[in-house]
Every structure is written in structure tokens, then in C-alpha cells.
Amino acid sequence: MSAEILRGKAAVVGVAQAGIGNHEGWQPLELMGVAVQRALEDAGIGLHEIDGLCATTGSHYFANLSAAEYLGIQPSFTSCDMNGGSSFMSQLLQGVMAIESGLCKTVLIAYGSNARSNGGNHAGLIETPEWEQLYRPRIPVTGYALAAARHMHEYGTTREQLAEVVVAARAWGAMNPEAFVREKTDLETVLAAKMVSDPLSVMDCCLVTDGAAAMVLVAKDRAKEYGKQAAYVLGASSATTHRQIDQMPDLTTTAAVQSGSRAYQMAGVQASDIDVIQLYDAFSINVILFLEDLGFCAKGEGGAFVSAGRIAPGGVRPVNTNGGGISCVHPGMYGLFCMIEAVRQLRGDCGDRQIPSAELALAHGNGGTLSSQATTIFGTEACL
Amino acid sequence: MVEQSLSGHGPWAEYQARLNAGQFCIQQGGDGQFFFYPRAIAPGSGSNDWQWVAASGAASIYSLSRIPQRPERGGDYYVAIVELKEGPRMMTQLRLQSDELPKIGDTVEAFVEQQEGADALLLFKHGLQEGAR
Numbered sequence: 001m002s003a004e005i006l007r008g009k010a011a012v013v014g015v016a017q018a019g020i021g022n023h024e025g026w027q028p029l030e031l032m033g034v035a036v037q038r039a040l041e042d043a044g045i046g047l048h049e050i051d052g053l054c055a056t057t058g059s060h061y062f063a064n065l066s067a068a069e070y071l072g073i074q075p076s077f078t079s080c081d082m083n084g085g086s087s088f089m090s091q092l093l094q095g096v097m098a099i100e101s102g103l104c105k106t107v108l109i110a111y112g113s114n115a116r117s118n119g120g121n122h123a124g125l126i127e128t129p130e131w132e133q134l135y136r137p138r139i140p141v142t143g144y145a146l147a148a149a150r151h152m153h154e155y156g157t158t159r160e161q162l163a164e165v166v167v168a169a170r171a172w173g174a175m176n177p178e179a180f181v182r183e184k185t186d187l188e189t190v191l192a193a194k195m196v197s198d199p200l201s202v203m204d205c206c207l208v209t210d211g212a213a214a215m216v217l218v219a220k221d222r223a224k225e226y227g228k229q230a231a232y233v234l235g236a237s238s239a240t241t242h243r244q245i246d247q248m249p250d251l252t253t254t255a256a257v258q259s260g261s262r263a264y265q266m267a268g269v270q271a272s273d274i275d276v277i278q279l280y281d282a283f284s285i286n287v288i289l290f291l292e293d294l295g296f297c298a299k300g301e302g303g304a305f306v307s308a309g310r311i312a313p314g315g316v317r318p319v320n321t322n323g324g325g326i327s328c329v330h331p332g333m334y335g336l337f338c339m340i341e342a343v344r345q346l347r348g349d350c351g352d353r354q355i356p357s358a359e360l361a362l363a364h365g366n367g368g369t370l371s372s373q374a375t376t377i378f379g380t381e382a383c384l
Numbered sequence: 385m386v387e388q389s390l391s392g393h394g395p396w397a398e399y400q401a402r403l404n405a406g407q408f409c410i411q412q413g414g415d416g417q418f419f420f421y422p423r424a425i426a427p428g429s430g431s432n433d434w435q436w437v438a439a440s441g442a443a444s445i446y447s448l449s450r451i452p453q454r455p456e457r458g459g460d461y462y463v464a465i466v467e468l469k470e471g472p473r474m475m476t477q478l479r480l481q482s483d484e485l486p487k488i489g490d491t492v493e494a495f496v497e498q499q500e501g502a503d504a505l506l507l508f509k510h511g512l513q514e515g516a517r
Contacts, residue, residue, distance in 0.1 A: 131421050134505060135477040137463045138451060145449040146465055153447070153488045197463070198450040246465045246475040251447055 003237070003266050008384045010096040010107075011223035011230035014043025014216035015340045020329045021180045023210045024117040028057040029070045031212035032112025036071065039214035043227040045106065052077040052098050052107035052217075054091035058115060058332040067110060077104040083238065084367025085280055088215075088335035089374030093236035095217045105219065112212035113331035132244050138197045141205060141283070143245035143369030145197035148285040150251040152199060154300065157288065159199055161303035163190035165284040166203050168312035169320055173327025175313060175353040180209045181327045204284040206325030206334070213336040215343075220384075231343040231361070232384055235267030235377035245369045252300075255373040256293035256364060263375035264295075269360060271295035274377075276345040276361035277317070278338045281324040287311070290364055291319070294375065313353065321345060321353045335365035339376060346380050359383055388424070388432045395422035402436070403504045408494050409436045410470060420472035441494035442469040443508060445478075448488055466492055466508055474506075482511035 016038030019031040032055070040047055053075040055067030064078040077098040081090040088109055095107035137143065151157045167187055173179035185203070193203035216227075223230035239255035239262075242248045264270055271294060279290040288302030296317070297305040305311070311319035320326075322341040325334040342361035344350050359382055365374040392398075395411070399422040402409045412418050413426040414433035425432050443466040452460050462478040464486070478486055479495075486492075492508040499505060 132475045135463050135475050136451070136461070137449070137475065142449050142451065142463050146447040146463070149449060149488065150447040195450075195452050198452075200449075244475070246473050251465070 003262065004268070006096050006100060007234050007266050007268065008232045008379075009100045009220055010217050011220055011232045012215055012343050012378065013218055013223055013227035013230050014039040014045060015343050016042050016214050017178060017329070017337060017340060018212045019112075020178055020211045021209055022116050023114065026114055026117065026210065028059050028112040028114050028212075029066060030112070031114065031210060032057065032067065032110050032214070033070060035112065035212035035214040036108065036110050039108070039216050043216040045216055045226050047071060047073060049106045050108045051075050052095060052104035054079045054081070054088075054095060054107065054109045056080070056082070056087055056111045056333065058113045075104065077107070083240065083372035083374065085282065085333040085335045086238065086365030086367035086372045086374035087333065088339060089236060089363065089365035089376045090238045092217065092233060092339065092376055093238065096233050096236065099217065099219050105222070107217040108214060109217065109336060110212075110214040111333060111336045113333070114210045115332045116208050116210045132246065140369050141200055142197040144283040144285055145200045146245055147248075147251045147289070147370055148199050148283070151285065151288065154252055155303065157303040159191060160187060161288065161307055162199070162204055162284040163187045164306045164309075165281065165287045165311070166190045166326055168306065168309065168315070169281060169324045169326035171312045172321050172353060173323025176323050176328055179323040179328040180207055181323070200283055200285070206282050206330035207327070209329050209331050211329045211331035211337065213340055215336060215340060229347045229380065231346045231378040232381065233376065234269070234379045234383060235263035235265070236375065237262035237266065238372065238374040240372045243368055243371050248370060252289070254289050254293050254370050256290050256375065259373045259375040260294040260364070263377050267377040267379070269377065274360050274362045275358040276321070276342055276355055277319045278321070278342045278361065278363040279319060279324070280334055280338055280364055280366035281320055281326050282330070282334070282366060284326070286366055287319060289370070290366070294362070294364060318355055321350060321355065335374070338365060339363040342376070342378050346378055395424055398422070398436070400503050403496055403506060406496050406498070406504070408439045408441060408496060408506055410439045410468070410472060411435070412437045418468070418470040418472050420468070420474055439494065440469045443467055443492050443494065445486060445488050445490045445492060446473055448486055462486055464492075464508070476506065476508050478510045479507055480511050481509050482513075484511045486510045
């Protein structure tokens with residue numbers, strides 16, 4: 001038996017986001033609750049049907065217990081897989097497994113955070129690795145800065161190329177009514193921004209916002225009963241190489257190489273088949289690393305790949321059409337928002353930023369300091 | 385394989401005790417591979433066959449980030465990942481010994497900074513003149 005048996009066995013039938021921005025006075029579970037209600041409505045499914053739960057916040061150690069109680073449900077399957085921002089991609093795969101194995105029928109993946117209105121408090125970052133904290137890195141920025149510096153050293157990647165990622169993200173964000181930052185920017189402005197941890201400036205960093213999201217997953221044979229057009233889960237895989245950045249085997253190559261190749265294998269597709277690319281852009285360097293590691297270009301060519309507006313609106317290879325963590329939303333963990341944009345593109349729901357004839361979408365998650373990588377691939381019914 | 389004794393303290397505390405005594409030690413597995421940070425079993429092999437060895441202190445900069453900081457708070461500082469001559473990598477802070485700015489690939493050398501009322505800290509010097517080492 002191989003993982004390919006899971007291909008297309010479950011589908012996303014409802015998605016929603018809520019509270020993107022600054023919502024002082026709202027707690028994480030309250031924002032999550034609003035997103036859950038909207039996702040259930042989007043799917044046309046009742047809360048009583050939720051028997052599988054994957055809940056995450058930045059502030060609850062027992063997030064599934066807190067969320068199940070809050071929602072007033074008693075699920076027969078729960079998973080709190082916690083790998084940082086990529087957790088939701090892992091949870092999606094576990095949801096598919098749970099449904100396929102008969103542990104439950106309807107899985108809710110939900111997230112809520114008030115990281116911005118609560119003063120930028122990312123509880124997940126409190127567990128600063130004990131060795132590294134002795135040396136006062138700006139966590140998590142310095143970890144990514146070290147990866148960027150090494151990539152620049154080995155491949156000649158430039159700060160201008162990093163800035164291209166930011167300019168593209170902001171241009172997409174300007175087209176997304178839900179994005180927190182909706183003003184475009186230019187290379188000059190990005191390059192002049194205040195340095196936080198060289199070579200990354202404050203504009204190379206994702207936002208800190210509030211935000212909640214929810215996604216409803218059912219078996220393939222139930223997908224047409226609910227919601228709008230279903231997005232089928234064709235492939236998914238997670239991989240990890242380290243927790244602390246100094247333990248990463250190669251600072252220029254992430255575990256996305258493994259998660260990506262396994263997800264492609266499960267889905268039976270390759271990078272060139274993908275219509276929609278959503279990559280977890282906690283920092284500008286992430287997009288360059290993941291484009292390389294997921295096979296959209298060769299190692300070392302990510303900088304050139306993102307240049308001259310190629311991943312921006314109107315470019316040949318649109319990336320992060322919602323504006324990503326840099327321009328749309330990043331409440332500490334972005335993975336669920338990343339998958340939701342992939343699903344919305346497949347539904348054709350994206351208005352001005354819609355990619356024409358989108359059939360296959362990849363949403364890639366990152367957690368820790370490039371520590372966890374998790375790739376998901378969704379397709380329309382035509383891809384089954 | 386000999387069963388690992390739980391008497392005394394764990395490897396991390398032992399590492400720190402040695403550092404507090406002025407000695408920078410790392411672990412070497414029975415297969416000859418060095419590893420750092422301190423662990424109860426060797427990463428990858430899972431073996432408890434390892435021993436403490438004095439580290440050479442010789443290293444090179446694998447990656448580097450300058451962190452801006454106001455002069456009144458001590459000025460900019462450099463966080464680096466250095467690669468020990470023995471192989472393992474570690475995060476550290478550099479102490480510049482000259483006007484030469486550090487860059488990836490440069491040679492650095494470990495030293496133990498004793499701190500009053502706190503554990504000793506392992507740091508690396510950059511910009512040492514040949515012969516001064």
C-alpha cells in the first residue's frame with residue numbers, strides 16, 4: 001500500500017476567513033467561531049455534522065479541547081499536529097486519512113489569532129530554542145536572514161530580487177479586498193526600508209495581523225452534496241529537517257524538496273502542471289527557496305525567477321495571488337489562509353486576481369524557521 | 385551496548401559545567417562523528433556510545449547576519465552560524481577583533497566568556513591576526 005491511495009479521496013467543500021486586520025477586543029476563539037460559522041455556511045453543512053476537528057490558535061496549549069468546547073461539539077477524531085505555520089497542511093492530510101479510514105466523516109480545520117490586537121504576541125515563538133537565544137537573534141527574522149545570506153553567498157541572489165517578492169505580494173494584496181495592506185510599493189521603497197536582521201528589512205517580513213480561518217473536508221463521494229465547486233485533495237506530504245536554524249543541514253535547501261516530491265507523486269503531477277502557486281511567505285526569501293525546492297526553477301535560480309514582475313499580477317507565473325503573508329494576512333500562522341486561496345482559485349472565486357482556467361493548485365506551508373515544510377495539491381473534479 | 389547511567393546530571397548540564405570551568409567540549413560518537421548541541425544519544429544513529437572531547441575551537445563562518453542596534457545599547461552585533469573544524473555547526477555571536485567586517489567563509493576562533501552570576505557563554509573571535517591565535 002502506498003500513499004497514492006489517498007489521492008482524491010476527500011474534498012474541501014467550505015472555506016472562510018474572518019477578522020483579518022486589527023480587531024481589538026476579540027479573542028482567538030471568538031474570531032475562530034466567526035470563521036467556522038462562515039465556512040459551514042459556505043459548505044451548506046450543519047455544525048452537528050462536524051465529527052473531526054483540527055483546531056489551532058497561538059494561545060491555547062489544548063487547542064482542540066478549547067475549540068470543541070467553544071463550538072459545543074464532541075468530535076470522534078481530533079488532531080493538533082503542531083509544526084508552526086505549516087500545521088494546517090499536515091492536518092489536511094490527517095483529515096483525509098481520518099475520513100478515508102472511517103474515523104470520522106466531516107473534518108473541520110480551524111484557526112484563530114489576535115496576534116496584532118494583542119500586541120504582536122505570538123505564543124508559538126515563546127519557545128525560543130534554548131541554545132540560540134543566548135546569542136540574541138531577532139527571532140524568527142534572524143533565522144531566515146541567515147538562510148538568505150547563505151543563498152546570496154552561494155548563488156548570487158540579491159536584495160533587489162528579495163524586494164521583487166515584496167513588490168509582487170503588495171501588488172496582489174492591492175487587488176484583494178480582504179488583504180490587510182492594500183497599497184502597492186516599489187523596489188526603491190523596499191530597498192530603503194529599515195534593516196531588522198541583515199539582509200532582511202522590515203519590508204521583507206510578513207505582517208502581524210489578527211485573523212481566523214476555517215475549512216470543511218468531506219469524502220469524495222459526498223463532495224457534490226455540499227457547497228460550491230469542491231476542491232479535491234490530490235496530494236499532500238510533510239517533511240522536517242530541524243528545529244533550530246543552526247541545525248538545518250543546508251541553509252539553501254529546505255525540506256520542501258521532500259514534501260514536494262512526495263505530494264507530486266501522490267497527485268501524479270509535476271511542477272509544470274500546476275496552475276496556482278501559493279507559497280508560505282513568512283519572509284521574502286521563502287518564496288525564492290520554495291520555488292526552487294518545489295521544482296518551479298533550478299536551485300539558485302529563484303532570484304531570477306521572481307524578477308521583472310514575473311510572479312506579480314500580469315506576470316507569467318503568478319504566485320501568492322491573495323497577497324500572501326506579506327500583504328494579506330499573517331496572524332502568527334498563515335498555512336490555512338494559503339490553502340484557502342488555492343481552493344478559491346480553483347472555484348473561480350477570485351475576481352480581479354483570478355488565474356484563468358485554474359484546475360490544479362499547490363499550497364505550500366512552512367513552520368518554525370524553515371523547519372517544517374508541508375505541501376498540498378488540490379484539483380478540480382476534472383483532475384480526478 | 386552499556387546501559388547509560390542516569391546518575392549525576394544530563395549532557396547539557398555537563399557541557400555547561402565544563403564551559404564554566406573554561407573548557408569547550410563537544411561530543412564524539414563511537415563512529416567518529418562529532419555532534420553539537422549536547423545530547424543524551426547521538427543524532428541519526430541513536431547510539432549512547434559517545435564521549436566528551438575538547439573542541440579545537442577552530443571554525444569558519446557558514447552564515448551571518450548583522451543586527452542593527454542603537455549605539456547607546458551597544459551598537460550593531462553579528463549573529464552567525466559557524467562550522468567547527470570537527471563538523472558540527474552552531475549559532476553564536478562574533479566578537480570583532482579588528483576593523484575588518486566579517487563575511488561568510490572567514491576563520492573564527494572559539495573563546496569562553498565568563499559572566500558574573502551567570503553561566504559562561506561560548507563566543508567566537510573574528511579578525512585575529514595570524515600568529516596572535
